[in-house]
Amino acid sequence: MASLRPSPVDAPDAHALLEEYFHSREIGFAHQGVEYAIRFPDAAAFEPPAGIFLVLDDGDVPSGCGGIRRLPDGPAGIRYEVKHLYVRETGRGRGWGRMLLDALESHARGWDAAELVLDTHHSLEAAAGLYLSSGYTAVERYNDNPNATRWYAKSLG
Numbered sequence: 001m002a003s004l005r006p007s008p009v010d011a012p013d014a015h016a017l018l019e020e021y022f023h024s025r026e027i028g029f030a031h032q033g034v035e036y037a038i039r040f041p042d043a044a045a046f047e048p049p050a051g052i053f054l055v056l057d058d059g060d061v062p063s064g065c066g067g068i069r070r071l072p073d074g075p076a077g078i079r080y081e082v083k084h085l086y087v088r089e090t091g092r093g094r095g096w097g098r099m100l101l102d103a104l105e106s107h108a109r110g111w112d113a114a115e116l117v118l119d120t121h122h123s124l125e126a127a128a129g130l131y132l133s134s135g136y137t138a139v140e141r142y143n144d145n146p147n148a149t150r151w152y153a154k155s156l157g
Contacts, residue, residue, distance in 0.1 A: 002058050002096055004103050009046040009053040013062040017055065021065075021086040025121075025147070041083065045069040051080065052107050056087065056096055063091045066100040068108055068116070074142075076155060077114035081143075085118075085127070097130050105156065113156050119148035 007014045018040060046053040046067045056064035064087035068080040082104055087096045108116050118136070120127050128150065136152035143151075 002056055002063070002091070002094070002099065004054045004056055004100065006048075007053055007055040007065075008043055009041050009067060010043045011055075014053060014055055014065055015040075017062055017065040017086060017088075018084060020088070021084060041067070041069075049111050052104070053084075054100060054103055056091070056100055058091060063088045064096050064100060066104055068104045070111075071117070074115055074117075076157065078112050079115045079117060080108045080111070080113045082116055082118035092126070097127075098134065101130065101134055105154075109156050115153055115155055115157075117142055117151065117153045119143060119145050119151050121147060122149045 009015075009018070022040075041053075045051050046069055049070070051067055051069035053067035054065060055062050066085035067083050069083060071079045071081050073079055082101070085097060085100055085104075087100070105116060116136075117139070118131065119142075120131070122128075131152050134154070136154045139151050139153045141148075141151050
């Protein structure tokens with residue numbers, strides 16, 4: 001059974017999941033002839049209330065992760081960004097991505113966020129499907145992430 005727990009983003013299991021995620025993106029981008037820029041996150045950005053990082057465990061096996069971090073307020077007010085949402089291939093199709101996203105949204109609401117934003121790459125169709133089915137809508141570019149080609153937002157109000 002899957003469960004979620006907060007974790008420092010630089011804890012060994014969280015770091016290993018991020019390494020795996022970044023490596024998979026690096027390979028995916030290479031197949032498209034695009035270079036992927038790896039940036040391990042600043043741990044302080046994911047410490048409450050600036051943010052939170054969650055690890056999804058399948059029993060006692062870390063099998064996914066994701067976090068939110070505070071951004072400068074947007075036009076709607078307090079704004080957080082979803083980052084590094086990842087579920088290992090063996091856990092995909094089980095609703096775990098949605099479980100992570102729902103939990104991150106809950107934390108953002110608990111910190112009075114008015115909006116959640118995120119960026120992704122057009123090649124990540126399953127991720128885009130998750131975001132759209134969860135109420136996110138396409139928005140204009142809000143950051144300079146060289147790996148992103150799509151930007152989304154969701155009002156939490």
